[in-house]
Amino acid sequence: MAPLPEQVLLSDLLRRHVRCDQGLDHGAGVQVWMHPPVHRVLGWVSKPSAFGNRRQVWRLNQLRGISELEALVQGEPAETDLGVLEKLPTLIDAAVLDRRQQPIGTLADAAIELRSGRIRHYLVSRSDPRLPGSSRWRLSLDRLLDQQPGQVLTALESIDDLPLARASVRQEFLRRSRRWRDQVQEAGNRFEERLEGWLEEPPWQEPEGLDQPYETDAPPRRRRSGPPADDEDPWI
The missing domain is CATH 2.30.30.240 (PRC-barrel domain)
Structure with missing residues (x-):
């Protein structure tokens, strides 16, 4: 234990x-x-x-x-x-209302300090809290404006104003997909910037002298007069 x-x-x-x-x-x-x-x-x-x-x-x-x-x-x-x-009061399963007093979720869970029993924060579910693997958003006590049996009032615009405490499988997949898409977009942007840099560079210049006729300092071969010797190739 x-x-x-x-x-x-x-x-x-x-x-x-x-x-x-x-x-x-x-x-x-x-x-x-x-x-x-x-x-x-x-x-x-x-x-x-x-x-x-x-x-x-x-x-x-x-x-x-x-x-x-x-x-x-x-x-x-x-x-x-x-x-x-059934007569015991509780806030678990209470409806969470936004600033317009419209329901945005349900108080599905609570983090309890065991030494004192104090609730540190609640966890809100947007869907049915009984569904396994559903998302949870953290609702701190200072975000509560009022509470009544079966409901709590907040000043939230939407449940997305709260930090996500646990993502569902679907939301985790969407989050990773967005991250992969951002990485691919970032890599594409870097490639475009590099390509634009190459295109903006001045064209290559040929080394000096490559367009000049080839010259040599070797003296010209003299042509021999008379018949070639036996040991000489007449075509050279």
Whole structure:
């Protein structure tokens, strides 16, 4: 079991099965227990059985460790039922409104400081947050103007005003495609600049003397008179 990190995503906490110090499996997390006015997480809820309305509530300070599949807790949970949990206030799954009070996304997740339970920032989904691999945008608390049950108001023009925290497969492909296209365009621009530089250079000049007739300092051969000697070639 790995030690507790400084912070954890709510979605990562909820997807793990809760195992107590007695070795019992209390089921996977299904819901957050939070105090929306101060953006603080108090704990979370697990479902110990696939059937029935019984739920178990865990305080955040009961968390002792996290593994790949499990959250290790110490102590006993508080037993409750689904009807009580439906009345718990939460901002998760709330609609995010822009400055014109038009919905631009959904609060899909939150980064939680485990020591205090304070929410450092929320993660916004433009599409259905239940879709695996969908994009997430980071929404800091100072961007919130107001909050009501089921919605939060911001001064954003669009969701693209927020920094992208996690790109979907489609957006990552588009981002890489734009980068490749920019690289190809940049390489083409460099080639054009180099070609223009070559064309603007003055034409090559022939070395001096190449257009002059060939001259030699060797004396002209004298033609012999009379018949050639036997050892001489008459054609030379």
